Amino acid sequence: MTETVRVDLGERSYDVRIGQGLLARAGEEVLALAGQRRIAILTDERVAALHLEPLLASLQAEGLKAEALALPAGEATKSWDQLGTAVEWLLAQKVERKDLVIALGGGVIGDLAGFAAAILRRGVRFVQIPTTLLAQVDSSVGGKTGINSPHGKNLIGAFHQPSLVLADIDVLATLPERDFRAGYGEVVKYGLLGDAAFFDWLEQNAPALARDAALRQQAVRHSVAMKAGIVQRDETEQGERALLNLGHTFGHALESATGYSDRLLHGEGVAIGCALAFELSARLGLCSQEDPSRVAAHLQQMGLPSRISQIPGDLPDNDALMALMAQDKKVQDGRLRFILARGIGDAFVTDQVDLAMVRDVLSASRRG
Numbered sequence: 001m002t003e004t005v006r007v008d009l010g011e012r013s014y015d016v017r018i019g020q021g022l023l024a025r026a027g028e029e030v031l032a033l034a035g036q037r038r039i040a041i042l043t044d045e046r047v048a049a050l051h052l053e054p055l056l057a058s059l060q061a062e063g064l065k066a067e068a069l070a071l072p073a074g075e076a077t078k079s080w081d082q083l084g085t086a087v088e089w090l091l092a093q094k095v096e097r098k099d100l101v102i103a104l105g106g107g108v109i110g111d112l113a114g115f116a117a118a119i120l121r122r123g124v125r126f127v128q129i130p131t132t133l134l135a136q137v138d139s140s141v142g143g144k145t146g147i148n149s150p151h152g153k154n155l156i157g158a159f160h161q162p163s164l165v166l167a168d169i170d171v172l173a174t175l176p177e178r179d180f181r182a183g184y185g186e187v188v189k190y191g192l193l194g195d196a197a198f199f200d201w202l203e204q205n206a207p208a209l210a211r212d213a214a215l216r217q218q219a220v221r222h223s224v225a226m227k228a229g230i231v232q233r234d235e236t237e238q239g240e241r242a243l244l245n246l247g248h249t250f251g252h253a254l255e256s257a258t259g260y261s262d263r264l265l266h267g268e269g270v271a272i273g274c275a276l277a278f279e280l281s282a283r284l285g286l287c288s289q290e291d292p293s294r295v296a297a298h299l300q301q302m303g304l305p306s307r308i309s310q311i312p313g314d315l316p317d318n319d320a321l322m323a324l325m326a327q328d329k330k331v332q333d334g335r336l337r338f339i340l341a342r343g344i345g346d347a348f349v350t351d352q353v354d355l356a357m358v359r360d361v362l363s364a365s366r367r368g
């Protein structure tokens, strides 16, 4: 059964449809949204090999004309170079303001295609067809788009909401195990930041998510509904939305330090970052010492890293990691802001953090 979560943002409102077989029905959905418009699909080479043909067939069945560009797979694609390639290709396709860009892929393609759509002719509509667990529960919803810089993650970007999100949970069947696990890092984040009962549910059910479609759909829908609620209340991260950044201050610095490479996937960085945020919260006396232990145990159970020492290869020292954190978008008046927790499901934003303690937490996590 297809379920719909509405993201209510006035004239920028849209539906997130979650269910099985949605890729094969994408043509109908797109036709209903845009009529007979030109369609330009941005995807990556791995996803194209697996899922582009069914999408094209579905669009053609509705008489829709579509062209596709496949970019290299992987985080390094969120770069100026690939953004330029995508935008110039869209212009060469003569994509007009009322046409549609479709992002078919994981968070990398969703972020890059969304940003390309935001700046093309000062904004064209786009549809997200997320093909990773991470993209279905998080990146396809909420309108954060952008690319990375050597100075830090997602430092160049725009808020640009999609017009529709089609999350077909069947396409996750082809996702490599490591990418599925990494995506789970963002699922568990929702329980940790604001829903203790969801975290309890995940402790019981998450090991079965990869093989049980009904549980997977439940987890995706719950995550999307939580994100939609937060985004509706705070679209451009003036306050509450920063909670979705739990684990990211640490995680983004670690991703930059590892060169946006396969050494550390985004969801793995988030997992380590969540563990560090709870460790820091416990050291500050905000939550009990059992909370970080419970978080780390669950991450381990799910095959996710929880410590910096689990990242392969050399890392820069703590000074360099702190310098990367200083580029975080949550920095205000030169002060770092962290998402900390009073307990599982009870996160909050603060700039009242002793940086010496942050360094201690980094050092302890490096020791393993």
Ligand SMILES: NC(=O)c1ccc[n+]([C@@H]2O[C@H](COP(=O)([O-])OP(=O)(O)OC[C@H]3O[C@@H](n4cnc5c(N)ncnc54)[C@H](O)[C@@H]3O)[C@@H](O)[C@H]2O)c1
Residues within 6 Å of the ligand: 044, 045, 046, 047, 050, 073, 074, 075, 078, 105, 106, 107, 108, 109, 111, 131, 132, 133, 134, 135, 138, 139, 140, 141, 142, 143, 144, 145, 153, 154, 171, 172, 173, 174, 175, 176, 179, 182, 183, 186, 265, 266, 267
């Ligand atoms: N905009 C947001 O709100 C937001 C939220 C969370 C994460 N992000 C961003 O998302 C990115 C990470 O996204 P990701 O984890 O999806 O990575 P990704 O897009 O690189 O996808 C992971 C890998 O899976 C492959 N793949 C995708 N779908 C597949 C499928 N169905 N079958 C087989 N292979 C498939 C891709 O080719 C890639 O190799 C990061 O850049 C992160 O910053 C953005």
Ligand SMILES: O=C(O)C(=O)C[C@@H](O)[C@H](O)[C@H](O)COP(=O)(O)O
Residues within 6 Å of the ligand: 138, 142, 144, 153, 154, 186, 237, 241, 242, 244, 245, 248, 329
């Ligand atoms: O949607 C949000 O808001 C998030 O913070 C979701 C995060 O999972 C995502 O990684 C986001 O791209 C991070 O945002 P950033 O502003 O720190 O780049």
Ligand SMILES: [Zn+2]
Residues within 6 Å of the ligand: 138, 186, 248, 266, 270
């Ligand atoms: Zn994230």
